[in-house]
């Protein structure tokens with residue numbers, strides 16, 4: 436008899452960083468790649484906590500650098516699982532700049548897909564997600580992004596990763 440799949444709520448991971456000059460271009464804007472590294476780490480922690488397993492990033496979709504982040508900024512990164520498949524999870528990740536007056540300005544957002552692995556590095560089932568009211572919109576967006584990625588694959592095939 437197959438085991439009942441567990442249902443659980445996702446926890447939001449929060450990570451604060453100070454932006455240093457070695458993370459920026461000469462004009463003082465933070466490099467996109469450095470922002471992505473922070474997002475990937477924070478999102479991986481959210482996926483790891485949710486799945487209670489090791490995880491790997493499979494895709495990063497819908498990255499939008501909407502506002503600049505500058506040297507000296509305090510930035511807050513949030514990440515939460517908003518949709519799940521069988522072994523995969525989609526994490527919504529946002530980066531905010533602290534305006535030092537009690538406000539936060541959203542600068543970057545993305546949806547990252549992770550796969551959970553067992554100790555033999557085989558993809559392994561994740562719990563069912565108990566969706567909260569506040570995450571419904573992000574959940575819908577995640578499903579649309581997943582669907583459009585699938586459509587892209589149907590039309591153009593998988594990305595060619597051969598050297």
Ligand SMILES: CC(C)(COP(=O)(O)OP(=O)(O)OC[C@H]1O[C@@H](n2cnc3c(N)ncnc32)[C@H](O)[C@@H]1OP(=O)(O)O)[C@@H](O)C(=O)NCCC(=O)NCCS
Nearest residue numbers: 490491492493494519520521522523524548549550558584
């Ligand atoms: C993750 C990985 C094992 C998936 O391999 P795979 O052969 O596609 O495995 P599966 O077919 O069993 O798919 C596993 C899950 O990944 C999902 N997946 C695979 N490719 C995907 C893609 N391009 N977009 C979204 N999800 C994808 C599948 O839909 C499946 O999810 P589900 O179980 O919820 O339906 C493989 O792509 C890999 O090892 N990639 C490298 C990961 C890495 O090194 N990341 C960077 C450092 S962490």
